[in-house]
Amino acid sequence: MSIWEETSLVDLALPGGWAATWTRGEAAVLTVSPQGRLRVTDGRLALETSAGREFDPGRYLWLGVAGATPVFAEVGETPGQVGLREALVLVGAADVELAMRAAALAQYHTENQYCPGCGARTRPADLGRSRCCDGCGAVHFPRTDPAIIVAITDGRDRLLLGHHEGWEANRYSVFAGFAEAGESLEQTVRREVAEEVGLAVGDVQYVGSQPWPMPRSLMVGFMATAASESVHPDGEEITAARWFSREELRLAVDQGEVSLPLAASIAYRLVTRWYGEPLPE
Numbered sequence: 001m002s003i004w005e006e007t008s009l010v011d012l013a014l015p016g017g018w019a020a021t022w023t024r025g026e027a028a029v030l031t032v033s034p035q036g037r038l039r040v041t042d043g044r045l046a047l048e049t050s051a052g053r054e055f056d057p058g059r060y061l062w063l064g065v066a067g068a069t070p071v072f073a074e075v076g077e078t079p080g081q082v083g084l085r086e087a088l089v090l091v092g093a094a095d096v097e098l099a100m101r102a103a104a105l106a107q108y109h110t111e112n113q114y115c116p117g118c119g120a121r122t123r124p125a126d127l128g129r130s131r132c133c134d135g136c137g138a139v140h141f142p143r144t145d146p147a148i149i150v151a152i153t154d155g156r157d158r159l160l161l162g163h164h165e166g167w168e169a170n171r172y173s174v175f176a177g178f179a180e181a182g183e184s185l186e187q188t189v190r191r192e193v194a195e196e197v198g199l200a201v202g203d204v205q206y207v208g209s210q211p212w213p214m215p216r217s218l219m220v221g222f223m224a225t226a227a228s229e230s231v232h233p234d235g236e237e238i239t240a241a242r243w244f245s246r247e248e249l250r251l252a253v254d255q256g257e258v259s260l261p262l263a264a265s266i267a268y269r270l271v272t273r274w275y276g277e278p279l280p281e
């Protein structure tokens, strides 16, 4: 069972007739900064209409259909923009997807202005889904870096949570790390867990994924069972790790000892999947 598919609220397929919709002023434009910052008003992303704008394929980037509205992104700075992480806290599920995609595209187009093959300028192509090189004609697509994120349980159905060096003191989450070259995601799970907390894992099961454009990750979510109980945080990346029963987690959150991941994150979904009901706040 996937933990993510139920929130596919934005359709990436470009509808026929979108250009006429744009001309009628019925398409929407979301301004996103080169770093993925967005403006939020009243719990929604601040969309503007296409009314009065001439469509420019070098300027507007296709985001998808949200509700019945075709939505495009425009890269630019506007007053009141907040960071992507903050925007994700403020908006609802459909807007989370638009925000993720807008941030991913804005960063991609900002950072890939020159061709890695010949060094010439590149320009947005295919409504922003790729960039084309003026020099050699190569087409470049946005790159995504796969990372695993894994919730580990033990034989008594307790969940292991870790504290990352550099986080606020009480923040705990499941474990994550980038896939290395030539590695399968299952191997990444086993290596990361061994490196970060010195634990061997048995069964590894895929449960869902989430784009995480900070700046260009795809988080691939797993549940795994531990082959042992004894944990040894590496002391560098992970400075503390602890097994929680559901009751222990509820108490720890109540008492402020533990703060759980952002509700819009796959980390939160993984913890919820184990917990079995909405997490304590």
Ligand SMILES: [Zn+2]
Pocket (backbone or CB within 6 Å): 115, 116, 117, 118, 119, 120, 133, 134, 135, 136, 137, 138
């Ligand atoms: Zn080139």
